Amino acid sequence: MTTNAISMPETAVAKGLSAAFAGPHAWCNEKMLLSADLVDGIPLTEFFASGAFDRALSTYAASFEGGDRRAVASMWSLFYLSSLTIPYVVAWALERQVLPISFDQMTVALSADGLPRALGVPAPGEWSHGDGQEIFSALQPLMDEHLVRVIAHLKSVGGIAPKLAWNNAAVYIDYALRSAGTEPLNDQADAMTSLRLMPNGAPNPFFDCLRHEDEDGARVCRRKICCLRYLLPGIPSCGSLCALPNQRNQ
Template sequence: MSTASSHASPEKGAEPPASDNAGGCRDLGELLIRRGGEKYAFCRGKFVLDVPAGCETVPCSALCEADCFNRIVDRYGAAFPNADRRAVVSLWTLYYFSTLTINTALAWLELRRLLPISLDETSVCLDRETGVPMAFLVHSLGQRRELGIHEAMHPLLRQHIEPLASAISAHTRISTKLLWGNAAGYLDWIVEEAGRQSRPALAAEGAPLFQDAVFPDGAKNPLCGTLRAMTDENGVAFKRRKVCCLRYCLPAIGGCGQTCPLPEGRQ
């Protein structure tokens, strides 16, 4: 494993990043589609300046309070009566972290936009009926910056996921390693997908997020070691988690296939 190093943003070239002006756009997904086309249509409506229809908003910082978090998970868990609560909590965070990490990473990699994404700046938009995280409400679509990848992802990793994972772990029976694994799976996927679908340099830029054992300030990087590169019997490369997300414990959900570290989760 390497230690954190200075990874500068890609130099300006034939495809300049978006300007600071969002052109009146109120949806990050629309900016991504303007930049990269319909391959980013799945981002539409996920990071927005207006509350989506059918949703209620909760400040992300409030999720650090046990009462608030448990009320939301209880509502979500009604779909899984008598299920292992750890698995219910984990699955809820998979929805949360997928939307959070994928869109924040693309905002940086494709648009060079540093989003206001710390816990205190963001609200999660929940389905009123189920409590499923549907989107994030932000106060702006960010500003263009010239930063290295660790600096660019600092608000996401150090000011949002880190305190939230610690809080959730404190008032549930889920380890922070499991929660970081949930975030890592989606972040790793979108970094590699951006490299495949857009420019290989984007995947190379994001790789240190998982390769560097420590952050630039010397703090341990909890993303490092969460995923292990492997090859199946047909020579196809894949990533396997270090810690199981427990989703296989929920009825009608099933496991993660070869990604799961547990044999029972691969069925």
């Protein structure tokens, strides 16, 4: 994103990490905090390199009595990626606030079941000018400075394919853009998954991850790759979003 940093708005300081985290997005306050306020947070570099991630997956897997390891890792990633991508996109979409989400500078705190409870960032970031509507410019820091790194760990430790992890991330980015409630952002959500190449010429990892189809007179969003939740007992189907027809009503 071509940006010109401007001074931090006092209203955003008064309301916490982002003024965007209010109303229907207030829950983001519990998922992304300043690292200084996440007192039990562990630096991500330490968490993923020390074996703590492997132990977290094993703790979470104990809930499913030997459930498929890839499905466990995929479900774990849903909690992580939603906590990362939705606050980031909401802050950008509603406040033009670019949160500092570099993998090397963030922390993570876990719940007792091994799932990520919250993520910590070092600062509130910067507020930017610019067109604000070119989705790949907005997502580039998220993709290059964070998603690429965590998706590599999801593959090496959790055993899930990068295409699955990118699809998991795409679901939440699409949701965050559409829930911001403006038609241009709906167009950008469509562009995110419909373009084979990004504007810089690089392959788009989100290409074709989601498809919006008409079904029984309604427009539904559908994943390309299943998140594997059906392999874990007690986890409900994601309904019409599921890539597998036989799992949509389970």
